[in-house]
Amino acid sequence: MSDAFILYIDRLKGGAVQKLGIILSPEFFDIHESDLVFQDPVEVSGEAYLAEEELVIHLSASTVARMPCSICNQMLPCSLAIKNFYHTEQLSSIKTGLFDLREPLREALLTELPKTIECPGGCKERETIAPFLKKHPEAPNTPDALDTYFPFSDLKYP
Numbered sequence: 001m002s003d004a005f006i007l008y009i010d011r012l013k014g015g016a017v018q019k020l021g022i023i024l025s026p027e028f029f030d031i032h033e034s035d036l037v038f039q040d041p042v043e044v045s046g047e048a049y050l051a052e053e054e055l056v057i058h059l060s061a062s063t064v065a066r067m068p069c070s071i072c073n074q075m076l077p078c079s080l081a082i083k084n085f086y087h088t089e090q091l092s093s094i095k096t097g098l099f100d101l102r103e104p105l106r107e108a109l110l111t112e113l114p115k116t117i118e119c120p121g122g123c124k125e126r127e128t129i130a131p132f133l134k135k136h137p138e139a140p141n142t143p144d145a146l147d148t149y150f151p152f153s154d155l156k157y158p
């Protein structure tokens with residue numbers, strides 16, 4: 001079970017579809033930062049098969065990352081999920097006949113991370129620091145102006 005994330009290309013030859021149902025330890029993220037922490041397992045489901053000269057991995061995965069609120073710095077859980085993620089790999093580049101699906105999975109999950117998060121419902125600390133935040137001036141000529149344009153407003157009804 002410990003190497004369930006390793007795909008054996010030989011076993012997929014002849015059109016076999018390998019069902020994947022894996023719980024990965026979060027250590028595979030190999031991230032050691034104070035403002036990005038993975039401590040929950042990563043649940044992975046999906047399938048792997050060969051198509052022509054390619055290995056195809058089709059996955060859904062979910063876990064929870066922990067990141068600090070961008071206002072008050074309190075660590076917050078942040079659900080991460082990918083659905084119907086596809087990764088293909090040329091068989092010619094898999095020299096060993098083994099493919100570790102953790103690498104593409106890791107990248108796909110990290111891509112989903114938000115740049116910043118904030119306490120649910122808006123950080124309470126926001127009011128404390130509000131006087132120090134510059135308000136964004138309303139930008140003129142935003143596409144919002146289009147909302148007031150009704151192309152059919154002068155149609156005459158019989």
Ligand SMILES: [Zn+2]
Nearest residue numbers: 069072119123
């Ligand atoms: Zn906060």
